[in-house]
Amino acid sequence: MIWFRHPASPNTYSSHSNDESVMIKYQPHDRPFAESSEQNKQVILEVIQPLLREAKNLLEIASGTGQHALYFAQTMTHLSWQPSDLKASLSGISSWIADSIHQNIRSPLALDVSSDPWPNEQFDAVFTANSFHIMNTQNVEDLFRNLSTVIKPNG
Template sequence: MEKPHSPSCERNREPILGVLREHFADRRQVLEIGSGTGQHAVHFAAALPQLSWQSSDRAENLPGIRAWLDEAALPNTPPPLELDVGGSWPNGPFDAVFSANTLHIMAWPEVQRLFARLPAITTGDAVLAIYGPFNEQGRYSSDGNAAFDAWLKARGEHMAIRDAEAVDALANAAGFRLRADVAMPANNRCRVWQRVHG
């Protein structure tokens, strides 16, 4: 099959990699939630060979992810797992979790379920890194994000840019504390939390 391709993955992969190099330096088992095309999995696994990079997504996206993984043939990318946040989850334990451009696509109850399931599949010191747009105190960080949010809501009423404080509250409830909030290109952020109790 022809590999799926996301231009935004090509644009944002190096800035994200810079954050992961720092915060995943001592990690070994990563679960990527919502791997999409699979481009990130291949790029990050190649650049960070100490990691076992476990990609996952809904069933309809797995063939595209497999196409990228098969072509790259890296030793640290196991076959992608089917993962819908409302369904069954892999057992783990994972000492790192990564997700890019997913929170604004999922409905808010799905975002809540994602964070609620993390304690069961992560180690007591796990690191969580999430990339994407965030609002601050209920306000858009740029005109571009306001336009993007309007576009999202036109696609589906359940979609929206999430408020950073609301996401932090979910992370805190799951035992994760904010460790870094890194400004990224195109009005995005890469927010990193670490689990502080097992």
């Protein structure tokens, strides 16, 4: 189920169905939360969804809190979503994934784009958001250099 934040009550969420009778309280320490991810997820979805209609699997680089991974995987159920991030972020991503009833979101991979081995798998697409501005120049260069090892031809 997808939960949305109520503007009037920042720690209250309601279900995607907008059913006011289905609400939960969210305690900020339960899992990581990025307001920017919450605010931009729908806009990003509107851009990437048409591009990913034919894709079967996707590698997300720098999944951060895991909010985007959960939201996009639940929205695009035809797609196997592989989140990844630095080791320190994996438990937070996993806490978001634990909320998913869908089987198309995988356990997060530890991936430092400059030092960790990249997955030995080919993906139809690679996605990242809210990441380049916090990566150093070497990380960005390494990310682009390694894309060819994980993206399928014509991906």
